[in-house]
Amino acid sequence: MAPRPLQKAVAQVLDELGDAPGLIVIEAPMGEGKTEAGLASSCGSRGLYMAMPTQATANALLGRVSKHLVRAGDGLPVQVALAHGAGGPSVAAARLREIGLGTRESSVQAGWWFRGSKRALLCPNGIGTVDQSLIGVLNAQHWFVRQYGLSQRTVVFDELHAYDAYTGGLIERLIAWLQALNCRVVLMSATLPAATRESILRTWAGDIDVPVAKYPRVSWAVPGLVRTTGFAASRQQHVEVNGLAHDVPSVARAAEQWAAAGARVLVVVNKVVRAQELFQALPPDVGRTLFHARFPMDQRLQIEQQVLAMFGPGGSARDGQVLVATQVAEQSLDVDFDVLITDVAPIDLVLQREGRIHRHLERPRPAGFEQPVVYVAGLSQTVPPEELSSYVYDQWLVLRSAAWLRGNPVLRLPDDIDRGVQEVYGGGPLGASGALEAAIEAALPQHLVDEARMVTLSSQAALPAPGDWSLRVEQPAIDDALAEDGGLRFGTRLGDDSASVVPVFPSDGANLERLVNRYMRVSRRQLLQHVRAAVLPPGWCDVPGLAHHFPLHLDNQGMASVPGIAVRLDPVLGLVIG
DSSP states (O other): OOOOHHHHHHHHHHHHHTTSOEEEEEEOOTTSOHHHHHHHTOOSSSOEEEEESSHHHHHHHHHHHHHHHHHHTTTOOEEEEEESTTOSHHHHHHHHHHTTOSSTTSSEEEOGGGOSHHHHTTSSEEEEEHHHHHGGGBSOTTHHHHHHHHTTSEEEEOOGGGOOHHHHHHHHHHHHHHHHTTOEEEEEESOOOHHHHHHHHHHHHOSOOOOOOSSSEEEEEETTEEEEEEOOOSOOEEEEEEEEOOSHHHHHHHHHHHHHTTOOEEEEOSOHHHHHHHHHHSOTTSEEEEEOSOSOHHHHHHHHHHHHHHHSTTOOOOSSEEEEEOGGGSSSOOOOBSEEEEEOOOHHHHHHHHTTBSOOTTSOOOTTOSSOEEEEETTTSSSOOGGGTTTTSOHHHHHHHHHHHHHOSEEEETHHHHHHHHHHHHOOOOOOOHHHHHHHHHHHHHHHHHHHHHHHHHHHHBOOOGGGOOTTOOOOOOOGGGEETTEEOOOSSOOSOOEEEEEEOGGGTTOGGGGTTOOEEEOOHHHHHHHHTSOOOTTGGGSTTTTTSEEEEOOTTSEEOOTTSOEEEETTTEEEEO
16 A cells, blocks of 8 residues: 555655654644554654553554554564553453454563553553653652653654643653653644644754644654654545534434434534433434443443444444444544534534544445535534533633634635634634624633643643753642642643542442443542542452542442432443433
8 A cells, every 4th residue: 555645754754863762743634644654653672652642542543553563573572551541451452352463372462561550651562541651740659660661662642632731731741851761752633733833842842943834744853953844635625514503402303314314423522411311312213322431441442342343444334323422432533424413612623523524435425425514513503502512621712613613614624624723723813703702702811811720730730841850859839729638639631520430239249350440430529529438348449450449339220329419320321410
């Protein structure tokens, strides 16, 4: 198979870098082969680590990474670790067996010695979440073990746009340390604001002018120098954008209608409860699948594999299917649908969701769906309802994105990917008027406060940069938001207070080991208070996989007795709260 333009451009960059460390930033549309280009950038003697935004994306990419390591290994044995909370050797081995690797006869094996989140980064090769690597720059216990595990490696960050200013600040600090640790770093994204790209490149090159090439592009940095080159996208695409009423019955009717016409319909919403409501609103005779993050992890992984088997390359799904999902479906999943319904969201995420339709060009489309169309729930209202994105996304960015989409009812990709992101995040006028313009102006002060706070917290939470490092350095005071119960609480991401819980049924008895992969995160205040006060079953803290989780006691019908709210674990809907 002939290399794509992106891969040719990266090959030229690698020729210039040779085996030297460096920073490579790849900005290209969805489906252009960024992952393969990133893997091809690896060099050095200590292997590769792929840092993904979510556990689901890490799981989905394990097979591709393992096959790359086999091809690059010249027949030598390869060890790979799955480094995230639901990973570990058993999950990694299962994923490898699914693709014909990881057997006794195979040259690829899960790194069994590297069990546990700290040891995982010591494995010669690994894939996991970005969080595992970011702990290496937090003032947290054993941070130096993670830094040592990443030293002299190629570290690849995928879906860089997925992070807010807090996590983004930690990534920049980690990049500075990776440079000191003699690493090669590859950053990949379909969409990066210009200010983010320039700041990252200067982290490596120093305070110099950063050139910019036409999108799509590859930029690379060594100390004192940044270069960039554009390349031709492998395909051009026009995507129609339409508004849609945001209420659940309207969205469900549209999805049902298009599924009845033979389309594979992807519905991506911003909140789990909305996904559950939409799924229930679809008639049972419609082929429907629900995918979100509030399933127990073992069930969530099964659903993820089902989604990939149905809608991935050569997928088994018949026409007329609906997938109702949250953000778990918008990143790094190689799935293909005929039409998209999405809640209004920041422009970069809407574009990422669009990348899941008409992705596999070889698949024939049903009549009426020959061209890609995106329907944005809430875009038809004068001001998109805040309930669709509140507590999830920055309202100023959501409203500016809605204004931009209204002014661009036909997206010309890939050019409009970069244009949309730069214009929305750049803060300039977008042609909004009336109530929408007033709502954007009203949301700006809170946006500025939130951004400044995230930057400050990131600086406070991270270790000093290598050039500022001293064993006697005075750490700045930590903001109250990072303090809890008189101690310090550091995280790789900001957000509402949350905890990891493991559903426990009466029938589980004393066999606690089988609960290890059943956990999920919750953030509802009443539920958090309840599980943190719960009595631990005998032996709970003696099981390594349970020690950092709280039990969520359920009756035989899956109900939890939580004061003030109804909580139940439904086998189809996942955890239902309220």
